[in-house]
Amino acid sequence: MKMVQSEKLIFEYEKRDEEGNVIGMNRAIDGVDIDISEGDFVAILGHNGSGKSTLAKHMNAILVPSGGTMWVDGRDTKDPLELWNVRQSAGMVFQNPDNQIIGTVVEEDVGFGPENLGVPTDEIWKRVEDSLKSVGMLEYRSNSPNKLSGGQKQRVAIAGVLAMEPKCIVLDEPTAMLDPNGRKEVIRTVQELRRRKKVTVILITHYMEEVIDADHVYVMDNGHIVMHGNPREIFSRVEELKRYRLDVPQVTMLAEELRQNGLQLPSGILKTEELVEALCQLNWNT
Amino acid sequence: MIRDITIGQYYPAKSVIHRLDPRVKIICTLLFLISLFIQRSVLGYGAATVFLGLVIYMSRVPLGFILKGLKPIIMLLLITVLFTLFLTREGQELVHFWIFRITDKGLEITVYTAIRLIYLIMGSSIMTFTTTPNSLTDGIESVLHPLNKIKVPVHEVAMMMSIALRFIPILLEETDKIMKAQIARGADLESGNIIQRAKAMIPILVPLFVSAFRRANDLAMAMESRCYHGGEGRTKMKPLVYKTRDYLAYMINVVYVLLVFFIGRFVSFHIWIF
Amino acid sequence: MSIKLEHLNYIYSPGTAFEKQALKDISLEISQGEFVGIIGHTGSGKSTLIQHFNGLIKATAGALYYNGENIYEEGYNMRELRSQVGLVFQYPEHQLFEADVLSDVCFGPKNQGLSQEECERRAKEALDLVGFPEKYYQQSPFELSGGQKRRAAIAGVLAMRPGVLVLDEPTAGLDPKGRDEILNQVEHLHKSTNMTVILVSHSMEDIARHVDRIIVMNRGEKMFDGRPKEVFAHYRELEEVGLAAPQVTYIMHALKARGLDVRTDATTVEEAAKEIIRSFHD
Known part of the structure; x- marks a missing residue:
């Protein structure tokens, strides 16, 4: 079953001069084909301005393509009649934790989505409780969001999306504004969800450490998909990633450096334990 | 400075008044404010004082905290008082100097105006002190719903x-x-x-x-x-539902307003303060 | 050019229910030309600390000397201090307000009471120092890319020609390349002008690569103060307070534990690679 699929997706916006006259078109997305199956954990990488966030906004029909097609759960996002269905099936978490919490109390914010969907009151309460429980924020239910840390706010935002019972969650740079602990907190929450709810997760980020558990990785640059593969394949192409203004985790970098110095290590090492293991093997063999 | 303004703040406490439905508080406050304007007798003001005092007592908001809310309007109060005091011409003259004259009628109106203003502020701040901004918003939405x-x-x-x-x-x-x-x-x-x-x-x-x-x-x-598309087809996580205490509060309020109304209408005797 | 703190204490809203000791008995000295990193998790007091350096926050107890002068003394020129200790806040591009980049960068020098000509000269010099391209000088700062906005904002502080530059999380929200560019620029700036630089960061990897000295803050107290290798040797204690050492430090410790003959004090990829290769060649 395909969850998100796009074909020759193009998105253009008008470039204007100082008086506001249209002087040309900018292509933020240029012929993107993606294919994400139900239950997958997919990461989309790219530097700031590569088009990755613009692509993400298509999955929720916040933006509609200027050319090509985007399907979410089999629905064409261009179809105005499907708008609310698309948004319900692909929930979205944004970058700035402050700017996406609507409620003045945590539980009311989580209830906002179901309220919009017209879910009956009793059912809303059940969903709010379940969602807050799955992100580990139940004890904060009657707090003001202003008193929470960045990581906690993002978990509330994730709960807010979960309460709409989507099939797919699109996280658009959810950790970009967080400190390392907040970042870990959010990524851990997402992994938990994947394990327990089998929901499709699409993570847009430029932090490479966050994608090592992904099933598929897409790399974007200049509106194009420039790399596609599993994390190991992608991370073995260090030089190419650097060209796209990206980075690899220190461990991958170190392994690469050692390889270039003649050590016989496998390519695309992602985790500390892997490198330590490989080096120990090598040590015993020599 | 900004910290001194207590009007519009919420004072967390666990009281019957806090638990009342926001609609009750909004409507009763409005009725109370109206009641202040349909009376002109000591007895009427006595009833208002008793009613307000009772509500304040039940709300468990300290009186000092409520009085602090009056601070920002002291200037306004003074101006109003001075104007009514000096510009009322009816009644018997009590004091006269230069172009000013104070009449008994003027004094009476002044005292009533001051009380009215103070009660007005106190009455409405009791509402905001005991209602979270959220439920106040919900209440306003529900009360104004017919305007849709x-x-x-x-x-x-x-x-x-x-x-x-x-x-x-x-x-x-x-x-x-x-x-x-x-x-x-x-x-x-x-x-x-x-x-x-x-x-x-x-x-x-x-x-x-x-x-x-x-x-x-x-x-x-x-x-x-998150699928927001205006109020249409929206359900509520926390719908407002009247409970027994809310009906009771309405009843007490209505009784109070009727009392004030009849005092103003039929009790003709005037007790002069002095 | 030195900053010296003696038993500095800071208490938020003293005497109220919100009273909180944000800084506890901090004593330290930063001398001319140092490149210092300050680390600590959110709420550890590091932001409060750096706002003391330029007098934005006044300590509730203790003393702060800038160039030997107590800044809390009556009649001390605070505005002069603020131009001497340039403080770049987190997301500094949020403070841009002028119609074009050059005018915005001129804001600082103008407040110093310099002539228009001198202001522009300093602004251009500062923009040059952060590697801001000249062709965008007349652009609206709101139309720039994230990285360029950040540069323009940093230049806005540099244009005051401070002796000390304090940067609070200068790479927050930037992509990896943008992050490296800014940090390399700061390092270059430090080397070429011998300016004292104080860098607050969450990234141990970045800190390890660039600074000479690390100050670790925890619950308002100075926990460690030393060279990166010394500080990261305490990686277990750092973890206990929600921090960590760079990833390579863990790799070295793991290798050592598995019987490889390596030193464990590497804090950058280059050092680690060198050390591992050495151990293999021995």
Whole structure:
């Protein structure tokens, strides 16, 4: 079953001069084909301005393509009649934790989505409780969001999306504004969800450490998909990633450096334990 | 200075008044305010005092806290008092100097006006002290709901109010940050005349507006992505439901208002204070 | 050019229910030309600390000397101090307000009371120092890319020609390349002008690569103060307070534990690679 699929997706916006006259078109997305199956954990990488966030906004029909097609759960996002269905099936978490919490109390914010969907009151309460429980924020239910840390706010935002019972969650740079602990907190929450709810997760980020558990990785640059593969394949192409203004985790970098110095290590090492293991093997063999 | 203003604040406590349905509090407050204007006798004011005192007592909000809320209106109060005192010409003259004269009638009206104003503020602040901004918004939306028929966007206005409540602290914090950043760049916000000071605010106001717009834009997007499409077809997580205590509160309030009305109408005797 | 703190304490809203000791008995000295990193998790007091350096926050107890002068003394020129200790806040681009980049960068020098000509000269010099391209000088700062905005904002502080530059999380929200560019620029700036630089960061990897000295803050107290290798040797204690050492430090410790003959004090990829290769060649 395909969850998100796009074909020759193009998105253009008008470039204007100082008086506001249209002087040309900018292509933020240029012929993107993606294919994400139900239950997958997919990461989309790219530097700031590569088009990755613009692509993400298509999955929720916040933006509609200027050319090509985007399907979410089999629905064409261009179809105005499907708008609310698309948004319900692909929930979205944004970058700035402050700017996406609507409620003045945590539980009311989580209830906002179901309220919009017209879910009956009793059912809303059940969903709010379940969602807050799955992100580990139940004890904060009657707090003001202003008193929470960045990581906690993002978990509330994730709960807010979960309460709409989507099939797919699109996280658009959810950790970009967080400190390392907040970042870990959010990524851990997402992994938990994947394990327990089998929901499709699409993570847009430029932090490479966050994608090592992904099933598929897409790399974007200049509106194009420039790399596609599993994390190991992608991370073995260090030089190419650097060209796209990206980075690899220190461990991958170190392994690469050692390889270039003649050590016989496998390519695309992602985790500390892997490198330590490989080096120990090598040590015993020599 | 800003900290002194207690009007509109919420005072957390666990009282019957706090637990009342916000609609009850809004409507009863309105009725109470009206009751202040349909009476002109000591007995009527006595009833209002007893009623207000009882509500304050039941709300468990300290009287001192409520009186503090009167501070910002002292000036307004004084002006009103002086005007009515000196400009009322009817009645028997008590004192006369230069162009001013104080009459017994004027004194009476002045005292009543002062009481009326003070009770007005106290009555409405009891409502805000005992109702969270959220439920107040819900209450207003529900009370004004009939206006929907004449195309007043009641739901939208209520939504705007609750968003404003959420973002005011964020924007205050942001203002503080921007001010500090500009002071770090040598901005002088404290000296100079009014025009210079107003000019010195530009480096703070421009970034603040830019940020507010960015936030508004983000928020609109986040709301849309969570299927917000106005009030139509929306259900409520916390619908307002009247309980026994709410009906009781209505009844007591109605009895009070009727009492005041009849006192004003049929009790003809006037007890002069002095 | 030195900053010296003696038993500095800061208490938020003293005497109220919100009273909180944000800084506890901090004593330290930062001398001319140092490149210092300050680390600590959110709420550890590091932001409060750096706002003391330029007098934005006044300590509730203790003393702060800038160039030997107590800044809390009556009649001390605070505005002069603020131009001497340039403080770049987190997301500094949020403070941009002028119609074009050059005018915005001129804001600081203008507040110092310099002539228009001198202001522009300093602004251009500062923009040059952060590697801001000249062709964008007349652009609206709101139309720039994230990285360029950040540069323009940093230049806005540099244009005051401070002796000390304090940067609070200068790479927050930037992509990896943008992050490296800014940090390399700061390092270059430090080397070429011998300016004292104080860098607050969450990234141990970035800190390890660039600074000479690390100050670790925890619950308002100074926890460690030393060279990166010394500080990261305490990686277990750092973890206990929600911090960590760079990833390579863990790799070295793991290798050592598995019997490889390596030193464990590497804090950058280059050092680690060198050390591992050495151990293999021995």
